[in-house]
Amino acid sequence: MSEAVELIDEMKSSGIKPDVITLNFVMKGFCKAGNLEDAKRWYGEFAKNELPPIQATYTIIIPFLVEKVDFEMAAELCKEVSSRHWPIGLALLQQVVEGLVKGSKIEEATELEELAKLKGKFRITLELPSDNKSEWVVPKLKNGSCGSDDAGEALFPRERSEQALDVP
Numbered sequence: 001m002s003e004a005v006e007l008i009d010e011m012k013s014s015g016i017k018p019d020v021i022t023l024n025f026v027m028k029g030f031c032k033a034g035n036l037e038d039a040k041r042w043y044g045e046f047a048k049n050e051l052p053p054i055q056a057t058y059t060i061i062i063p064f065l066v067e068k069v070d071f072e073m074a075a076e077l078c079k080e081v082s083s084r085h086w087p088i089g090l091a092l093l094q095q096v097v098e099g100l101v102k103g104s105k106i107e108e109a110t111e112l113e114e115l116a117k118l119k120g121k122f123r124i125t126l127e128l129p130s131d132n133k134s135e136w137v138v139p140k141l142k143n144g145s146c147g148s149d150d151a152g153e154a155l156f157p158r159e160r161s162e163q164a165l166d167v168p
Helices: 002-013 020-032 036-048 055-067 071-083 090-102 106-118
Strands: 122-125 140-143
Touching (some): 002 020
């Protein structure tokens, strides 16, 4: 990776700005090497070089952030993907929501849930748990666009499960 970084540094010093594909390759290299900090730093290069990330950028970085348990940045990037009206995998979105819940980031998890419902990406049917009102429930996620019955599970607060949420 150091050779790729050196080459990009040479390009910059010669007045040549790297393009989106180049930045994606370098970022992906750091992801494959398991280097979270450098992957995030290279994601930051998009803004520094005034380049908007492309869909592939998010496809590279979000799963890596989930793998490395950086659910807050993953959630922010999921919001960016949604704001651009690009698809995001339900299983990946579910992993981000679950990670936020486990990290006691309930507000952020709820925000992602609401965003997904507003965008009509999937339906959420909440299953009622036992009598303990403080329990977390595991809803079944259904992809509203293709009708898949079980696209995974995610955790949401019990209080919100008193009624089934069914968003077309």
